[in-house]
Amino acid sequence: MINTKLYSKQITNNDQKLIVLVTIIIPVYGNLNLTKKCVSSILKIKSKIPFELIIIDDASQDATPDYLRYISRQYPFVRTLRNEKNSGFAVACNRGAAISRGKYLLFLNNDTVPLPGWLDALVEVAERDERIAVVGAKLLYPNGTIQHAGVLFRNFPFPLNPFHVYAGKPSDFPEANVERDYDVVTAACMLVRRDVFEKMGGFDERFVNGYEDVDFCLRVREAGYRVVYTPKSVVYHLESATPGRFDHSIPNIRLLHNRWMGKVNYVLKKEPRVTVVIVNYNGWGDTLEALSSVFMKERYERFNVVVVDNASKIDLSNEIKAFCDDVGRSYYRVTENVPSHAEFKGEVFFKRLGVNKGFGGGCNEGIKMALAWGADYVWLLNNDTIIGDLAMYYLVSLAEYFQNVAIVGSQLRCYPDVEKVQFDGSSVSYRGISEAKDVEKILNVSFVSGASMLIKSDFLRSYGLLREDYFLYFEDNEICLRARRCGFEILYNPLSVVYHKGGSSIGDFMESPISNYYGIRNSLFFYEEFYKNHVWDCVDYIQRSVLPKLVSKGDVLGLEAALEAIKDFLQNRKGPRESVTDGEEGFRESLSGNQPHYANLLNSLLRLQAALLRDPGRQGIIRAYFDTVRTLISLRIEGRRSDRVGE
Structure with a gap:
């Protein structure tokens, strides 16, 4: 039970400071009507919990400042701050926490409407055990179905993807009405011990309007504290109403994955089978470097690699075998008869052609093997590339998430000048695009570069392989256009980063x-x-x-x-x-x-x-x-x- 006597007496001293148990922190950016509704619902609910309310105006451009001046004059326990520039959720919340007085901090979105008993239920759970550092509420959509009842992780559509458990279920769904520990609860309504918040350093401000709460809860758990969900605290939530809410989603996802991949448990979806096809023509040094990056940088497990040699001057298959021996991968040389079975456990197949069949013809040799083995996807990867972390995983996960997608392409960056973007979803330049557009946004595009292109096998089976009559260039443009004309979508995923040397076999485009x-x-x-x-x-x-x-x-x-x-x-x-x-x-x-x-x-x-x-x-x-x-x-x-x- 809550010891309300300890906090029931609010004393006003010369500094007009109130003794409070909970500091409610609401960051706002525009949407004044939502803010009014949220604050009004808080003030109307009778609670035994003494609280103060801190509202941080994150540079709103509407009438929010006028309303906040009014509300702070009306209620002595309401304080307001204003940021001169919009800085995002983490910065605003940290600033509010820095002037808080309560034992607990309660972070609350302004697009929420708390129901009676919400605050008492949160505090009651926290007071039960000092190891409980974070408590989350049950959030409902306006139609009464569940939006949040705790957060778990799965490996799609991103390699480490947090998702709301029981989202869309009725509010009385039995499993959602049981108190339990989770790795994460949402900061749309999240109670935190102030001393733990300060010990953790608050929200990481490198996250901008996304995953701040996920990262914070994981750090709390890593430090040995508990994160608990209680269904007794109920709040309606109009999810993600803030303008610009998803503008920084790609950098946020990348930061989350870099920090937490391999450290948390997740609901595992069986990985689709992928064959990586690399065509070599007189570029063995590059090919070996590309292979090495695949095995060093990729955590995807269910794949194999086909290296097709387009009648290069020197047969260096022994070097490929030696590489496989060094990295502990199985090696198979394919001659006339293609192996009827592949395990998709990182094995490498090598096939040397008697004549140069060009990019399309070389890729098709690998694609035919992949289809015969039952691969779900084929990843065409230039031999003069070095992949970034999880490049394959990001491509496959996005393709799996959207059913009508035939092809997904990577963001290409120059190598070794990796700060320059070579392909941004709309333009290609081996020397780097002077003004790359939408570098950090997943886009529905007209084409992606064949230097790193994931294609669904079902599309290849139904609509054909790459054009071989071009021999070199525009095969990727053609198959993308074919896919779109057949009603499929092409996606550009900047999370999948591939560094491309460009023109290693024949020189830069239009430069030889x-x-x-x-x-x-x-x-x-x-x-x-x-x-x-x-x-x-x-x-x-x-x-x-x-x-x-x-x-x-x-x-x-x-x-x-x-x-x-x-x-x-x-x-x-x-x-x-x-x-x-x-x-x-x-x-x-x-x-x-x-x-x-x-x-x-x-x-x-x-x-x-x-x-x-x-x-x-x-x-x-x-x-x-x-x-x-x-x-x-x-x-x-x-x-x-x-x-x-x-x-």
């Missing part, structure tokens, strides 16, 4: 002849097929940016590769540059009556190409060349449009 060739040719094929209006932008970019840059550098080989790319596109040739697939027959049929005109224009283009290579600086030749290119593309588009009408 081979990159110029595939970048130009495949961009034209891609935009012509999927975004015809943008194909003209692509041609303008080549004329105004790519060509002048090559000419100014005197890069004859790069210029020749760029012009060959345009020619092969116009002749509908795909595949590797050394042995392009001649698509002339079917293509010429699509031109219908424009065949002779197209052929004549193409011959003119070849003459202009030769002249341009002899004298790259002649503006008249450049203009004539690109005018001819635009006319040829118009004929291609018109021919394909007529083809569809005929169908």
Whole structure:
């Protein structure tokens, strides 16, 4: 029972200090109507517990300051503070705690409505045992169902994900009406011993509007104290009404995981099976470094790795085997017959191809093995990457959480300059994006980079693997677009961080002849097929940016590769540059009556190409060349449009 006599006499001295048992601390930011309703409900409830009320205005822009001045004049036990800038829940609560007088601190959201007996029930539990440092209430949604009855952890949708037990159940759900210890209770209504709060250093202010209470409760438990939930204290809660409540969710999650992964128990959902596919081409040093990061940085357990060698000059499979021996992983060399079974216990499979099949073809070799083994996901990972902590876990957990997602991609950062963002969900730059957008937000996007791309196996089985006719570049764009056109979503998860060297096999994008060739040719094929209006932008970019840059550098080989790319596109040739697939027959049929005109224009283009290579600086030749290119593309588009009408 509560010793109310000890605290029942409130004495006012010269400093107008009140002797109180509980200091109720309410941080507010706007939402004045909610604050009024919360404070009014507290004042109306009769309680034996002497309390004071501290309201911290976290730089509200509405009429909140006027109301707080009024309420503090009306009631001597109400004090108010104002932050000049919005600092978040932890800072506001810590500031309130610093001027508190009570033995207990009661942190309360302003979007709550306490019911009679709420305060007495919390204090009664705390007074029962000095080891009880934190007591949480039962929180109800406005419709009367349970929002909070204690917090547990599970491993999805994040590797360490706190969740409200019995959320959505009726308020009289039997299991939710039993007092018990938990690892965590919510600070939407949380009673804390002030001496313990001070001993713990208060809320960690690195958390901003999220997980401050989770981290605090875990630190309390780690220090040997108890965290208790009582169903006798009941509060209605309009969850997360504060503006900007989730603006910092990604940094908060990352901080929580860095501190507490492996230290708390959680409800385990069986991990899906993942095959990591890494394609190597003359980059064994990078490949071994990528493999090493997977086994050193990842805590995900149910996966295996397929390394596909795209006919590199040297067969270094022995190095892969030696690496596996060093890290204690099983190694299998795949020749003609693919093993019929995989255990998904971190084993590594190596397959060396007789010919270079490009990025798409190499990835597909690994994907086919993964599908044969029953993998739930395939993670395409460039060999010139180093993964961040839990990169795979974050990808899989998000894909599992959203059922309509086909592909999830990582945030890419430059390496070794890891502060620069290379892919932010909308833009890609090997040198780093000057103004990266939404770096710390999970986004529904149009594409993600194939340097780190998780794909659901069910999607691959139903809608096909990567395009192999591109050979290099735009395979990732195409499969993302295909997924979206089939009604699936593509997600960007910045929690999954992968450091990407970029261009280790063939140089930076559009910075080598081979990159110029595939970048130009495949961009034209891609935009012509999927975004015809943008194909003209692509041609303008080549004329105004790519060509002048090559000419100014005197890069004859790069210029020749760029012009060959345009020619092969116009002749509908795909595949590797050394042995392009001649698509002339079917293509010429699509031109219908424009065949002779197209052929004549193409011959003119070849003459202009030769002249341009002899004298790259002649503006008249450049203009004539690109005018001819635009006319040829118009004929291609018109021919394909007529083809569809005929169908």
